[in-house]
Amino acid sequence: MGRAFEYRKARKMKRWSTMAKAFTRIGKDIVMAVKEGGGDPDTNPRLRAVLQNAKAANMPKENVERAIKKATDKDTSNYEEKVFEGYAPHGIAIMIETASDNNNRTVANIRSHFNKTGGNLGTSGSVEFMFEHKCHFKIANTGQDLEELELELIDYGLDEIYEEEDGIMLYAPFSEFGHLQKAIEEKGFEVISSGLDRFPMDTKELTAEQRADVDKLLERLEEDDDVQHVYHNMKEEEE
Known part of the structure; x- marks a missing residue:
């Protein structure tokens, strides 16, 4: 793959x-x-x-x-999950996943972060099409053959598998999270972690000065208590 x-x-x-x-x-x-x-x-x-x-x-x-x-506790209010989309400076697409007990506060804060850093908060769907929404599972590596494991799980939505130092990463479309989770558990694999990711379909390269402009927005978003995850399509600096 x-x-x-x-x-x-x-x-x-x-x-x-x-x-x-x-x-x-x-x-x-x-x-x-x-x-x-x-x-x-x-x-x-x-x-x-x-x-x-x-x-x-x-x-x-x-x-x-x-x-x-x-x-x-029945007196504890639940958190509302909401996704915001927009553009950072220099045309970098941004997606922000939030969980908040006060949506008005969250909307005002996210809008302020964009406005104060030269970005533009968009409408729903304005950049979502630029990202793949995937689920992932990291399972313990007990010496499994990756090709055999792939064949075993492909009917449950698996579309990517690779080995890391601390486990085996499995990826599937967002919609297959429950399906793949059930299969992994029924087959007795030890799950280390799991979650959802948004992968940019393409990335945009910027100069160091332009990256600094985008980082100002990313840092403000990361520091916001209502923000759970931030995704972008700015190309990473070469290591």
Whole structure:
């Protein structure tokens, strides 16, 4: 399968945040999962996946338990998930996934980030077509033959597989997340982490000065408490 190299590179375009931010993001994911399907991971696939991610991120057990307890409190409001789209300076496409308990605040803040850095907040669908929406699973590498594993999972939506130092990456279309998750679990593979990604179909190269302009917006978005993930199509600097 020919896109493994592109996926490795494109994963860098999902802006990763500090550990504290990562724990906050996972905490929100736990609340949303529990509100959706209850607090028992055995009967809630979404929660099960989030708890795997919490473990992979080395999130302290007490943080996880606190988030679950908070989510089961009927007075705790749920988070609304919303995706924003727009352009950073120099025509760089941006997609922002948010989870918020105050949508008016989130909309105002996202608009402000774009306005103050020379970007333009777009309408729904304005840049989404420029990204592939994929799901991924990282499973433990126990010496599986990748070609055999691919054949075993291809009927469950798998369309990309490659090996990393700490596991095997599996990719499928966003719509196949539940289908592939169920197959992986039924076949007894150990899931290390899972999630969703947006990969740019093409990337745009900028000068160092132009990159600095785009980074101003990306940094503001990453620091926003309501923002879960930020994606862009700016070409990464050569290492």
